[in-house]
Amino acid sequence: MKWDATQFWQTLQSDGPNIGPALSEHLLMTLVAVLVAAVVGFSLALFARERPRFRTALVSCCNTLQTVPSLALLALLLPLLGIGAAPAIAALILYALQPIVRSTLMAISECPSEMVDAGNSMGMTSRQILWHIQLPQGLPLLIAGLRTATVWSVGTATLGAFIMAGGLGEFINRGIALNNYPLVLFGAVPAAALAIGLDSLLAYAENVAQRWKNGFPVAIAGLPSAVAAIAVVAVLSFALVPSVMAMRTSSTTLRIGCKNFSEQRLLGELIAQRIEAKLPGVRVDRRFGFGSTQLLHAALERGDVDLYVEYTGTAEQTILQVPPDTAGGTGDGAGTPRLKQMERIRALYAERFNTLWLEPLGFNNSYTVICRAGSDAARYKTLSQLAPDSDRYNVAMNAEFIGRPDGYPAMQKRYGMKFRNETSMDIGFIYPALQNGQVDFAVAFYTDARLAGGDYSVVDDDLRVFPRYDACPVLRRDTDARLPGVRPLLATLAGSFSAEEMRKMNKAVEVDIRSPRDVAAEFWAGRP
Incomplete structure (x- = not known):
């Protein structure tokens, strides 16, 4: 910064x-x-x-x-x-x-x-x-x-x-x-x-x-x-x-939430602008910036939020607390294991929370381990290669990843990973820490903006420890009954955003310092 x-x-x-x-x-x-x-x-x-x-x-x-x-x-x-x-x-x-x-x-x-x-x-x-x-x-x-x-x-x-x-x-x-x-x-x-x-x-x-x-x-x-x-x-x-007065809501208000990082704010803004453009009778209340998954999901359960975008891996591990059904990976394929994962999450969300898990938006934002290109750490191409030497290096991870069963505990169990220092760091500070040499490796997301250039190298998760993280809207069932036009509109967004498009939009916000609102408006400009 x-x-x-x-x-x-x-x-x-x-x-x-x-x-x-x-x-x-x-x-x-x-x-x-x-x-x-x-x-x-x-x-x-x-x-x-x-x-x-x-x-x-x-x-x-x-x-x-x-x-x-x-x-x-x-x-x-x-x-x-x-x-x-x-x-x-x-x-x-x-x-x-x-x-x-x-x-x-x-x-x-x-x-x-x-x-x-x-x-x-x-x-x-x-x-x-x-x-x-x-x-x-x-x-x-x-x-x-x-x-x-x-x-x-x-x-x-x-x-x-x-x-x-x-x-x-x-x-x-x-x-x-x-x-x-x-x-x-x-x-x-x-x-x-x-x-x-x-x-x-x-x-x-x-x-x-x-x-x-x-x-x-x-x-x-x-x-x-x-x-x-x-x-x-x-x-x-x-x-x-x-x-x-702004705190007051009406029956036509749709409260959209998001977590506190740029991709989530972009997704919230993209959906909000689409609803405002296509459903003029709906007033969108942007409730952006929740500090954690648990806080945002709790807000959805209580009715403080009507809609937000969640990731399949996060839903399984953090919300539902069930083991992943399939191997992970960062590909964008849509094979049978992925469909099975989606069906299981959809059924459990309906049963436990009376909410609707909708179709994925089109990209998979799984975790990935990165390092600075040209550094000593860049010689490791896979996590299996890194594991025996991991005690020589420092790593930065956000707090949620450290405690998630499919996060650092899974890395330690499958790869035998044992870093010299493990630092909990907000995602906004990870890249400066890599550039300054404070840490050698960091855990990032597959669609992170800075991965679009050549400044960073990705260390492949060759054992496919990390599950898929497909982004999907989650909608309260009572909101669907109150605002029946919202779910059909969200269905039209299925598959609308590729991983490459999300990287570019993330880059516009994080690197080019543009507001999520402007980037989202540019994305929708010219689209029917």
């Missing part, structure tokens, strides 16, 4: 208008989460103030929550709350509790004892001492806890993009997937600006509270930056209404 001024201006033109709505979504998630956390955390801390055992347990729970990785917490909340903003906001609330609870308990406990004694001597009750002495004296600490929780929430909310929560993380997510540095900046810079603005506002409030506590007049130092922060927040909030 490198800086390119031309790419920056192209990306700004295509995605710049979306920054405002994404920023408002980000702000909305943050404010809702912090507000709820403030109410819950403050109430729990007040309840715990005179209950030492409960206070100890409360602090321990809040501290423990901070140790749970953000993505892991989101994954745990998905079965309960589904995809979208709800689990993201819930995770932010749980993370924000710790600074709020801690600051509230500190505000109460650090109140000067002589002031509490004075209240007791005046006959004040414990509740009166709390509300009239301890909390007012601890107001700066209360605001400091709120300030910490707010800044943390702005940063953590970017991870919500992995579960389709929206916000600025969507730019970062897409930028990494498409190797697009400006897209990453369009998410990171506004998020940082939002955090700085909210922090400035709360810092001013904390300063005011501290001066009031000490009996000094309130100074206006810092007020201009706080006012500026308020103005920015107010202006951005005007985009909230359109963002919320």
Whole structure:
């Protein structure tokens, strides 16, 4: 990923208008989460103030929550709350509790004892001492806890993009997937600006509270930056209404999902544009960029997504968890074993998920092992040749491949493969890592854009360990009943995309830095 001024201006033109709505979504998630956390955390801390055992347990729970990785917490909340903003906001609330609870308990406990004694001597009750002495004296600490929780929430909310929560993380997510540095900046810079603005506002409030506590007049130092922060927040909030309205769906809405890499975004866009062109009565809702197969399939089961493109090998191993029926390979043949595989998947999807597994789109995107052309690693032509020397080399693989039964475990079992270092790496970073010499081999996909040129060599899977990965649309059965024109249209797309065409389109997105929307429109231009 490198800086390119031309790419920056192209990306700004295509995605710049979306920054405002994404920023408002980000702000909305943050404010809702912090507000709820403030109410819950403050109430729990007040309840715990005179209950030492409960206070100890409360602090321990809040501290423990901070140790749970953000993505892991989101994954745990998905079965309960589904995809979208709800689990993201819930995770932010749980993370924000710790600074709020801690600051509230500190505000109460650090109140000067002589002031509490004075209240007791005046006959004040414990509740009166709390509300009239301890909390007012601890107001700066209360605001400091709120300030910490707010800044943390702005940063953590970017991870919500992995579960389709929206916000600025969507730019970062897409930028990494498409190797697009400006897209990453369009998410990171506004998020940082939002955090700085909210922090400035709360810092001013904390300063005011501290001066009031000490009996000094309130100074206006810092007020201009706080006012500026308020103005920015107010202006951005005007985009909230359109963002919320966009969440509404109707009976004519078709929600198309895809995973977070360029080919999936292309396939989602290709299908979306075809439906928009041929079925004008259907409104397409693009829900692109799911962080994993499991998340996207779960969204399909719950009805958050109506349609997406899945691969036969992924369906067998990750979703259905059944052993492959046939040998794999990267050819485009359509022999009897392939038809048997397709029939089995179709029957199991109908039985288990009440969904329709439709005809393949025309290409097989199986896994393949690659290396940099001209390197020492390029002398190996097959995986059988590489296996005895594999402990001399480093390899990069995406996280899903490492854990899939038909992925790295299958390579190890069939070939006896044992690399020196096995690095989990997002697909967007694999090719730069090969070019920089960080790794010697990498696991890629057969239709990857960069395989179209001569920069990389493919190491043949001569024992045919990897199963076929034919791309096929998956459609919810209730969506078929609700929108009866969709399935016949999808049937016309069977066999429409060859592996070579997908490589060229992937190259246009990943190498030539064009948007999936423009590449898909170019593909359909002139086609009936």
